[in-house]
Amino acid sequence: xxxxxxxxxxxxxxxxxxxxxxxxxxxxxxxxxxxxxxxxxxxxxxxxxxxxxxxxxxxxxxxxxxxxxxxxxxxxxxxxxxxxxxxxxxxxxxxxxxxxxxxxxxxxxxxxxxxxxxxxxxxxxxxxxxxxxxxxxxxxxxxxxxxxxxxxxxxxxxxxxxxxxxxxxxxxxxxxxxxxxxxxxxxxxxxxxxxxxxxxxxxxxxxxxxxxxxxxxxxxxxxxxxxxxxxxxxxxxxxxxxxxxxxxxxxxxxxxxxxxxxxxxxxxxxxxxxxxxxxxxxxxxxxxxxxxxxxxxxxxxxxxxxxxxxxxxxxxxxxxxx
Amino acid sequence: xxxxxxxxxxxxxxxxxxxxxxxxxxxxxxxxxxxxxxxxxxxxxxxxxxxxxxxxxxxxxxxxxxxxxxxxxxxxxxxxxxxxxxxxxxxxxxxxxxxxxxxxxxxxxxxxxxxxxxxxxxxxxxxxxxxxxxxxxxxxxxxxxxxxxxxxxxxxxxxxxxxxxxxxxxxxxxxxxxxxxxxxxxxxxxxxxxxxxxxxxxxxxxxxxxxxxxxxxxxxxxxxxxxxxxxxxxxxxxxxxxxxxxxxxxxxxxxxxxxxxxxxxxxxxxxxxxxxxxxxxxxxxxxxxxxxxxxxxxxxxxxxxxxxxxxxxxxxxxxxxxxxxxxxxxxxx
Numbered sequence: 001x002x003x004x005x006x007x008x009x010x011x012x013x014x015x016x017x018x019x020x021x022x023x024x025x026x027x028x029x030x031x032x033x034x035x036x037x038x039x040x041x042x043x044x045x046x047x048x049x050x051x052x053x054x055x056x057x058x059x060x061x062x063x064x065x066x067x068x069x070x071x072x073x074x075x076x077x078x079x080x081x082x083x084x085x086x087x088x089x090x091x092x093x094x095x096x097x098x099x100x101x102x103x104x105x106x107x108x109x110x111x112x113x114x115x116x117x118x119x120x121x122x123x124x125x126x127x128x129x130x131x132x133x134x135x136x137x138x139x140x141x142x143x144x145x146x147x148x149x150x151x152x153x154x155x156x157x158x159x160x161x162x163x164x165x166x167x168x169x170x171x172x173x174x175x176x177x178x179x180x181x182x183x184x185x186x187x188x189x190x191x192x193x194x195x196x197x198x199x200x201x202x203x204x205x206x207x208x209x210x211x212x213x214x215x216x217x218x219x220x221x222x223x224x225x226x227x228x229x230x231x232x233x234x235x236x237x238x239x240x241x242x243x244x245x246x247x248x249x250x251x252x253x254x255x256x257x258x259x260x261x262x263x264x265x266x267x268x269x270x271x272x273x274x275x276x277x278x279x280x281x282x283x284x285x286x287x288x289x290x291x292x293x294x295x296x297x298x299x300x301x302x303x304x305x306x307x308x309x310x311x312x313x314x315x316x317x318x319x320x321x322x
Numbered sequence: 323x324x325x326x327x328x329x330x331x332x333x334x335x336x337x338x339x340x341x342x343x344x345x346x347x348x349x350x351x352x353x354x355x356x357x358x359x360x361x362x363x364x365x366x367x368x369x370x371x372x373x374x375x376x377x378x379x380x381x382x383x384x385x386x387x388x389x390x391x392x393x394x395x396x397x398x399x400x401x402x403x404x405x406x407x408x409x410x411x412x413x414x415x416x417x418x419x420x421x422x423x424x425x426x427x428x429x430x431x432x433x434x435x436x437x438x439x440x441x442x443x444x445x446x447x448x449x450x451x452x453x454x455x456x457x458x459x460x461x462x463x464x465x466x467x468x469x470x471x472x473x474x475x476x477x478x479x480x481x482x483x484x485x486x487x488x489x490x491x492x493x494x495x496x497x498x499x500x501x502x503x504x505x506x507x508x509x510x511x512x513x514x515x516x517x518x519x520x521x522x523x524x525x526x527x528x529x530x531x532x533x534x535x536x537x538x539x540x541x542x543x544x545x546x547x548x549x550x551x552x553x554x555x556x557x558x559x560x561x562x563x564x565x566x567x568x569x570x571x572x573x574x575x576x577x578x579x580x581x582x583x584x585x586x587x588x589x590x591x592x593x594x595x596x597x598x599x600x601x602x603x604x605x606x607x608x609x610x611x612x613x614x615x616x617x618x619x620x621x622x623x624x625x626x627x628x629x630x631x632x633x634x635x636x637x638x639x640x641x642x643x644x645x646x647x648x649x650x651x652x653x654x655x
Contacts, residue, residue: 048654055447057653077344081449091440095360107348108448152444 008033008160008192009054013063016049016216023049025216026063031194031209036186038207039196046216047196048088051162054194055085068160081109084153088165088196090145094138098129098148101137102155109156116155123154127181143174150181160192161185167202179206239272239279242295243286246270253289257281269295345450349458350465357428357466366427367470370420377413378478380406382485395616396596398490399497401482403594413478414594417471417505418587419541424470425512426533428463431526432456432517433648438526443653456517456648460641463513468506475502493596496619500593504626507633508586512537514640521647540583548577548584564605571603582636589629593622601625 009031016024024046031037041047052058054065056072056079072079092101106116124133127147153161167175183206185191197203211221220227246268254272255263262273286293357363381404405412436442519529552574558567578584592598596616
């Protein structure tokens with residue numbers, strides 16, 4: 001076991017090619033202990049392939065992955081015994097009951113019978129299926145299967161959980177419950193969780209850090225604030241401004257501020273394109289000139305717009321749309 | 323001496339063997355349970371059970387006439403080999419016809435079924451090696467086949483004992499056990515083949531159909547094809563000499579033996595008929611002067627030994643191919 005690594009997951013130039021197509025392209029991903037990491041990306045970005053390589057279920061073409069100091073392709077059992085994996089659209093044996101399915105998982109993990117019994121009861125209670133354990137999985141709804149999937153992961157009692165598109169196909173209420181559970185698993189139990197999703201706004205409330213994966217490349221990684229800063233520093237910004245009185249002279253004042261490149265009126269709102277963050281200077285100037293700003297907002301710096309923007313940029317870069 | 327010393331140095335590290343097969347026992351247990359409680363298995367078992375009882379009934383009702391004509395030797399084996407006029411099937415031919423179906427049914431959705439249910443990645447993310455799943459499924463299938471075949475064989479033997487009242491000799495008992503074991507191996511070949519199809523084809527219906535198609539081909543059409551090919555190479559007319567006829571027959575037999583179905587039926591009819599002394603054409607001059615009599619069990623077994631090895635090889639090749647393709651296959655669809 002390699003010691004001295006701060007990261008639970010670390011990949012170095014991880015690549016996976018299918019023929020000519022690179023599903024994962026020189027990925028350098030780092031996930032610290034004890035955080036919730038959101039791996040975001042559009043469909044087909046290589047999220048599931050990355051996860052399968054982390055579990056040792058797919059061999060990397062080149063590069064390597066380390067999970068808690070183990071190489072999944074060399075020591076798959078060590079990795080698999082400490083990682084709980086919830087596949088996207090998780091499946092169970094329909095003709096067996098929920099409990100029987102979980103007992104099978106427990107047996108594969110060589111958990112003793114009475115210990116398994118205890119853990120299964122606890123896990124089912126925790127995911128909100130305390131009474132459904134004796135029913136056949138064939139009768140379960142989509143949401144119940146997803147819950148059973150989480151119970152299946154919990155039976156293993158893993159220190160690290162990977163969830164692939166956990167919110168897919170669940171109703172909004174179910175999603176909120178699921179996110180609360182994820183939060184609980186991370187904060188109460190101190191587990192590290194990696195969530196892959198293409199729906200940013202659903203998981204941003206539980207993620208400590210996010211990475212954006214497009215076309216197999218990690219194009220940004222960090223906390224949400226860090227991502228914002230990255231975006232703010234490298235892109236030109238658009239400011240929305242409303243002020244009283246909203247007369248023509250407002251535009252002239254704004255145009256005079258250093259860094260503003262273009263001004264457009266949009267009804268009573270002023271759109272300023274600028275090369276740096278001028279909000280502070282702008283407000284000071286306006287107040288000095290007797291104007292009162294009523295609305296000032298940095299357009300395009302919510303996470304969604306970051307996300308969209310990154311994708312957009314990548315699409316332009318590759319000259320194709322996904 | 324050195325070699326002997328080295329030999330003693332070799333110790334099998336059992337903890338490593340256990341380590342390498344983690345989860346295998348769990349998979350086997352679960353799969354056997356699945357098979358035995360599944361509806362599909364019940365239907366199949368019922369079908370085989372009823373037909374075999376039918377075969378026994380026919381055998382029991384015609385055995386008096388057929389046994390009475392010759393000597394009273396091997397009456398017990400006649401229970402399995404006799405067919406009546408109303409139903410031209412014996413226990414032997416029923417098993418050789420329906421046996422492959424058992425194997426195909428047990429294995430055709432082994433891997434693509436797991437894929438369909440989306441359980442494959444969940445199971446393989448548990449701390450077991452990938453081959454534990456396919457090994458477990460194969461072993462479980464063989465266990466279930468053995469349960470069916472031996473259960474059925476001894477059931478028919480027991481009922482036959484009640485009906486005829488003639489106990490089997492030790493020789494006959496050995497022959498029965500050899501026959502049942504051979505049947506298990508043969509059906510396991512079909513199991514391995516259907517597992518291979520379940521890996522190669524993503525749709526369960528495709529793999530089932532491919533299995534049934536191959537079964538029909540080998541069971542029905544292959545011998546016809548062998549005859550046609552042999553006739554093509556060594557055409558036989560009324561005027562043909564003995565060499566030509568012999569070559570034709572030998573070629574046909576050689577080609578037929580490529581099919582495990584033919585290999586099996588040849589082997590079981592030899593082991594269950596002590597009077598069979600040679601397979602293939604026997605010339606009059608070879609038969610001239612031979613004494614009439616039955617072979618002992620050991621001699622019969624010697625006669626079919628190549629067949630046994632051939633069937634085991636066919637089974638292992640199929641399973642080996644399945645194993646390799648499964649280990650190389652991507653987990654995600």
